[in-house]
Structures are given as structure tokens and as C-alpha cells.
Amino acid sequence: MSDRSVLEVLETKTSRRRFLRDGGVVALVAGVATACKADSGKGASVAAAATTPPAGQTGGTMGPHDTSAGASAQSTADAMDAMHEKGIKAFPAKTAVMGNQPLEPKIDKGVKVFEITAKKIQWETEPGKFVEAWAYNDQVPGPQIRVKEGDRVRVVLNNQLPESTAVHFHGLELPNDQDGVPFITQPPVKPGQTYTYEFTVPNSGSHMYHSHHNSAKQVGLGLLGAFIVEPKEPTAHDRADVDQVFILNDGAHGYTFNGKSFPATQPIVAKLGQKARIRFMNEGMMIHPMHLHGMHMTVIAKDGWAVPAPWKCDTLNVAPGERWDVIVNCTNPGTWAFHCHILPHAESEHGMFGMVTALVVQK
Amino acid sequence: MSDRSVLEVLETKTSRRRFLRDGGVVALVAGVATACKADSGKGASVAAAATTPPAGQTGGTMGPHDTSAGASAQSTADAMDAMHEKGIKAFPAKTAVMGNQPLEPKIDKGVKVFEITAKKIQWETEPGKFVEAWAYNDQVPGPQIRVKEGDRVRVVLNNQLPESTAVHFHGLELPNDQDGVPFITQPPVKPGQTYTYEFTVPNSGSHMYHSHHNSAKQVGLGLLGAFIVEPKEPTAHDRADVDQVFILNDGAHGYTFNGKSFPATQPIVAKLGQKARIRFMNEGMMIHPMHLHGMHMTVIAKDGWAVPAPWKCDTLNVAPGERWDVIVNCTNPGTWAFHCHILPHAESEHGMFGMVTALVVQK
């Protein structure tokens, strides 16, 4: 299942409009064990202070002093909690344009032709927050390029930026003159120029394309995208039910997943029993340890290369330039927080923000 | 051997009081090859400048100019060295309360019941240095919870903080309503409230529990602890002679191991030939590469999952949210520095501080 079809599933289940109307993530978990029941009997339960705890609880009681202190604290806590709740209720928040949209190639005598235009745009990272972006085809990340090992591919770059640029195909083992490094393997592509790369795709895996000219700025502003190469001989992993690109960034646009900050990040959605493949890529300047709640991830590939022995984790360190492919067997129903575990990248006094999304496992 | 019994060994060998009186780490290595001999013949030796070097040395001599420069340098060096020596002599320095103390459960009809109270306290990270902490049961890290795979467990949280909170069991694959994320899986636990989690422990390994509400602040201030799950079928690693939890942190409390900064960090102590299992956990905001002197570590588990093929290292990168279990075969007697190799986390002009401890292998 491609990225697009993940969203289709979500849209099919309940329209985005209904999502928002119903309070975001709460709607997401319809059909999933409802989380916030006051007393689940065999599960979680809340006992207000100074009330009799429900059976099966050992809830304490507070004395007078604690209650008076508690009244003030309660009011402060309520105000903070309201902010936290608002963010989560807004998730997944709608923004104008999504990045990482599949780019359909034109076919020219058997060659798959992808046209990408680099241009300065305004990009909405969360509802109402617009930042300057330098983008391919008006998206951050740029459109997802997905080809097959052995394909003949042409990438036509149209530079409408105020600076020169170039495209490096990060992870592909191309002939040197297709490597995209100005003054080492090609001249810079000047503003207004068009430049054409063409090659036979040599190695499969989860790769990236991005600027390699004034790159700290240009990649930081959004000139990046996923370049997925399916292998000639598909494995079981290539037939995963969900196949999700997950690009981390931390530059001028704040802490983002696929160009969006929580609550505008998009959940990964799977049905109970399905297998989700997640392709982490880091285009930022910091290392982000990605933590999934409720289920573990099995690491199957590093930088597009199968690992010799898959290994399990729930927190995966993803460094700039790295790509890690993992499989999640979606055996645990519910809405599961999925976030960078550098906590200041994910939560503030005002609630969750930045590098937070969810894996939703639907019954 | 549990964490507690490691300390017992230390206490048995020579009381903490004697430790301090005798000059800390120097006492620790009693019985171990004495390190600071002036001339070991076949080992290290010091030759003062302008003196005849001992046999087997190539020690140079300094001319008049160097001697005069040296006199001034010597005095500066002596002052700096005195500070360095003072810190090391103080190790392991006594502080009022230790964190990570085993929490004995009450048994309620076969259910192991752990009660944790979250409260604001003053915490002593090194002798005389007190910081505000938000702590479980007045400890940083909170008390160590240790159970067995398949156990029925109840955790009763009593919130005496001025903010709402919640407990996430990081690494446990629980039913969604026990996951501890306010507004996604439960309501926030308000000041004065008590909240009860109950579940059957699904997976073994080195896990953690910590706040998942306003977490950058709450975890940063100390609302965290180890949650160890012993497997149903113990392996040789589960019978290690020493079993030590080692929680890294770098927030409001400075650079700490198990809530303490050098020289108040506690050494890991083993006898020659013993096997030590160390469970690294990172609850901070930075990645810390942990370096052990004198012996290597064999990595056996990541986030509680056995690695498919154990691998060796002497410097192990531990990122926020990660847990790494390693085995050290204690074959090399002596007191071995054990520290974060980001050197500004471990040493300043004033001597060692922060993320430094020692592995002591006793003959």
C-alpha cells in the first residue's frame, strides 16, 4: 500500500471533515478501544482526591491543607491541560498542501521522465503557520519519486530559485557525472536554467534527492524528497500493507515530519494484523531517536541495504543523511503516540508540537 | 546480583565512612594493583624534570629557560591538579538519598501492587548541591520496579504535583488504555488525584516508566524510573553476578548517572571473573557515548529485545529513550573510569564532574 493509499484508507473510513468536526484523534480511534473511560474496571481509572476510590483501587485521600493547595494547583493544571487537549483534538490538522505526493513520470521511449521545478514558496507547516520554503513542485518534502531497479530514469530540474542549485541523488550509486555536486561533477544550475540528469537505476532501497549546492541553506529550506527504488526481485517486505515514507527535519521550518508539525502531521493508519513498512529519512541537522508506543519496530534495512540480521527496537536513532527501513506488525489496536524522544522536540508547556504523530491500528 | 546487593558488596568490603576517610577511590582499589607507585619497574613511572631518569626510561632534562618557565607552569599545574585530585578522592561521595531503590510490591490477590507518589522535592545531586526535583517516592530516578513476564501488575499513581501528570510505561506493549498519554489514551491525572494502571506484563527486558504529560519539563525534573521485566525463561545473562541499572540524564539537574553527578555517582563493583550486566537507559535530551576503560562491553539487547548477534564495543552510543543491555566480563582488575565520551560532560578545568563513574574489579 502506497503512502497515498494510506491516506485513502483514512479518508474512506471517515472523511477528513468529519475528523475535525468530531475532534480529531478521538474520531480516529472510533472502532478502537475507547481510551478515556472514567473507569474501565480492569483497566485505567481515575479517582478524584478525597473521594472513595473505586473497587480495585488503592487511591489515597488528601487532608485539608492538600485540598486547599490543590484548588490553586487544579486551576493552573486545568489551564495547561486545556492547551494540551486542544492540540491533540486538532490532530490530524488540515493544511493547504501535503508534501511527498507521488510523482507520476512521463514515459519517453521507455525512459521514466520526472520534472521537478525548484521555486520559492510559502509553506504551511501547521494550520495558519506559513514559512518561506524552497521547494520542488511546490511541496515539502518534494514529490516522491518511485522507480524500479534497472529503470532508465530522467530527472529534469528547472531552477526558478534566486540561487544556483543542483540535485544529488543521495544513496544511488550513479556514474560520477550524475552525482550532482557543482564544480566536482557538474556546473551549478543557474537561476532560470534547466538541467537534465539521466541514468539507469543501479541499486534499490530508500534513498533521497536533495540540493547539493549551498546545501545547509537549500536543504534546510526544503529542497529535498524521497527517491524510492523498488528491487527487481520483490521480497515480502516490498508487499507490506502500508508503505510510508517518514522524513524528519529540524531546520528553518521547525521540527517536522514530512514537512508538517504536530498537529498537522499525518498519522500512519493500518488495520489490525497488517504489516506497515516505515522508511525513516533524516534531512535535518540533528539526530532524532524515533519512539513508537505499543509495538516494536523490526529494522530491515539501513541506507537501502538489507541488514544481515533484522533487529528489534522501539526507539530508533535516525541521523542526518541516514535511512532506516522498519517493519511494524500491527498487532496492538489503538492510537499510539509516535514521536522523537528528545522531548523538547515534541512537547512544551503548551502541549505536543513538532515531531509527534501517531500510528493508528484499526480493529 | 541486584543493584542493592552491589552496594552491599561495597559496604561489606569497607564501610562508606571508611571510604571517605581513606580518600575514596584510593580505598576502592585496595587489594587491586596499586596504581600510583613512583616507579613500577616494568610499568608506569614518573621522572621529574632535571633529575636522572630511572633505568629503563628515556626521560629528558630541561635547560635553564625551560626550568624557569616550568616553575611558573608547575605552580599553575599544581593548583589545577589539586582540584582534580580532590574530586577523585571524594568519589564515591555520600549524598542524602539514593534513587533507583528497589520497590517491593504489595501483593493483592496475586496482583503485584506498586504505589508511586509524584511530588516536588529537593534533590541532592552531589554533596551540598540541591536542585528542585519532581520525583516518584522522593527518589531520582524513581524506585526501580522489577517484575516478571506474565505478572499481573498494578501501579497506583498519587499525584501531589502542582500540575497534571500521567505515567507511560516506555517499552511495554500494553493495551492502549494503559499507555499513559493524556487525551489520547486517558485523561490527565490532576493534582490531588490518584490513578490506577493495571495490566499483565507482556514483554521482558529493560524498560522505563516516566511522565508523558508536559514531559519535557516533568521528565527533565525527575519523573522517571526503571521498569525491569525478567523473562519467564531466564538466560545466562539473567543470572549475571552484577545487574546494574544505569540511567543517563542531562536536564535541569546537570549531567547525571542515576540522579547523581560525579563524585556522588556510585561505582559498579564486581569481583575478578564475575559477569556484570549493565542496563543503560537515557532519559535526557542528548545522546551520550558511554566509554568503559580496560574492558569491552558485549551488547546483548536493544530496548529489551535480544540482539540477533551480540557485538562488542568500548564506547556505546545511548540516545534518549533507548535502552541497551551489555555484559562486561570482569577479567581486568582495577578501578576503571567509565564515562560519557563527550568530554565536556565529564571533565572541566576543575576536574571530573557530571557523567563519570567507575567499574571496580576487585581481586
Place this chain on the structure above:
Amino acid sequence: MSDRSVLEVLETKTSRRRFLRDGGVVALVAGVATACKADSGKGASVAAAATTPPAGQTGGTMGPHDTSAGASAQSTADAMDAMHEKGIKAFPAKTAVMGNQPLEPKIDKGVKVFEITAKKIQWETEPGKFVEAWAYNDQVPGPQIRVKEGDRVRVVLNNQLPESTAVHFHGLELPNDQDGVPFITQPPVKPGQTYTYEFTVPNSGSHMYHSHHNSAKQVGLGLLGAFIVEPKEPTAHDRADVDQVFILNDGAHGYTFNGKSFPATQPIVAKLGQKARIRFMNEGMMIHPMHLHGMHMTVIAKDGWAVPAPWKCDTLNVAPGERWDVIVNCTNPGTWAFHCHILPHAESEHGMFGMVTALVVQK
């Protein structure tokens, strides 16, 4: 092939003087597919805006408004590109002294004796940029010590610094009194003093030696070097055609590889079909994900220990204190960028700088 012989190959092929005269990296790739052809037909090509695109291209044209905007942008872009070109043309730039030069031992009754003098010097990190360094034998990194497992080794440290110091052999599993930690395993070595370490080399691999006294400052200023131990039983990896130490640093001297910043970093040079072994070591304070273009790296060892199953990557995260050995099968001819993928460590508006070098595969 040792580090030295790599440089010899480079020098043999075309003298450094000719390198510079011919424009650095462009000369490097003589004999390799020339990269910057205007139109390679089957490869990359540039089409100036408003000109007819060459056959096989989809180059667009710009309207009047774009052209006028483009004229201004073009001028800004040209100025920026000139700076970028200048840096790359200067590569590999000559500086006065190189670090990491092999240190030949004296032999004293079968003992290999290495003499290292610690001293304050001025160090040239790139042409004309001098920084204060604390160096062993006037080099940063210090001279490369290379011995064999089982060798008897004596290291004589002569301290001509204004502070005390000591040498820790990072990764070697030595007797405790040779471990080099003042006040734990030895007294500090005062200014003007000479100190002798002597030991039988216990374990093979890529190790380091560096100060362990006031180390954040002393290592940061350059008191560090490679300590390579060849195994008793060489493997195929030990017979690699190129064997290159690659020490990362990020302290007071800026972002450096082997003590030099781009364009003064030195390329790794191999012939097509050769096998290059690269020994990454990090002596800095930050983690650097090293990215190689055009070919992947196969990881064969961590901290001197063979990994149980070699794994492939193109971006390798190297943390402070870690050593990673990789093999690159040099199957792809050309000049390949090789850099830290934290882009602000490698490129600015003024062009590439800091942690950038190249792997040159010569046909």
C-alpha cells in the same frame, strides 16, 4: 597500503604543485570521466534559459518578467558560485605540516619505543589559518602509532605543556596502572616531567591515544592520535590496498578531518577495483554522520572488534570515542564527495568548508 603510501600514489600521479596549478580537484580527476562537460549526450546537460534545449531535454524557457528577475538573480548566483568554485579548485590545499604521520619506533631490546612530546604550537588548519594547538610531536592528530598484537611497547611522554597531562590508550585493555587516568591509575605528569608507559599490546584494532587530564580542553586542542594494532593473524581486511585513518574533530580548531579543514583536507585515493579500509575515529564533542557518495561502505569493525555480520551503509554515524572500520570496494570511478551530513558542518553560503573531503577512484 599505508596512509603514507596513499599520499605517495597521489604525489606520484601528479605532484602537489601541479595539483594546485591545475586547479586542485579538477586535476585529481584527470583520467577519470570528466565531469563538467556541457552536454554529455547520454549524461548530464545544462540548458541555459531562453535557449533551445538540446535534444533529449525538456528545458523550459523563461518569459520577460522571469528574465529580468533572472538577471539580478544570475548576478547574485554568479558571485556565490565563484566562492564555491574557488574552494573546490583549491582542494586539496597545501598546509605547512600534516598530522597523523607514521611514527617509527626505536627498538630497545625487542621493545618498540615511541617518544611523544606534548607541546603548545601553532597549527595550520587551512591555508593561512593558524590556531593554538596542544600537540604531540608538533602534529594534529599526533603521530600515528602502529604496532602488532603481542608487541612489547614503550611510550615515553615528555610534557612541555604549561599544565599536567597523561596519556590514555583508548580501547587497549591494559593493566590498570597503564590506563593513564591521573589520581586513579597514576599521578599527573607535571610540566617538564617525562613519564613512561610500557605494556604488551593485548588487543588488535583501531584505537586512539589521547590526554585524560583536563581532557575537554587538552583533547579539544589536539592531544590525540591514532593507535593502530594489527592482529597476529591478518585477515583479508588487513591486506586492503588503502588503509586510511580518518579522525573527526569539532573543537577549538573548527570542523576537521585529521586536523585539517576543507579545502586542506586530504582526499583518499584508490585505483579502480582496489579495496580501501577507512578507520573512522571521533575525538570531538559531537556525533558526525559520515556520508560517502557513489559507493557504499561495509562496516567490518566497531571499536576494534570485528562485527559479527558486516553491514552496508552510505552514511555512518560516528560518535565521540567510537571507532568504526569500513571497507569501500572502489568500483565506481570519479571524485566522490565524502562529508559529514550535518550540512552546517560542511557547507555555508561561502562554499564547502570543514568536514568535507573526497574519495578519488582513479581509472
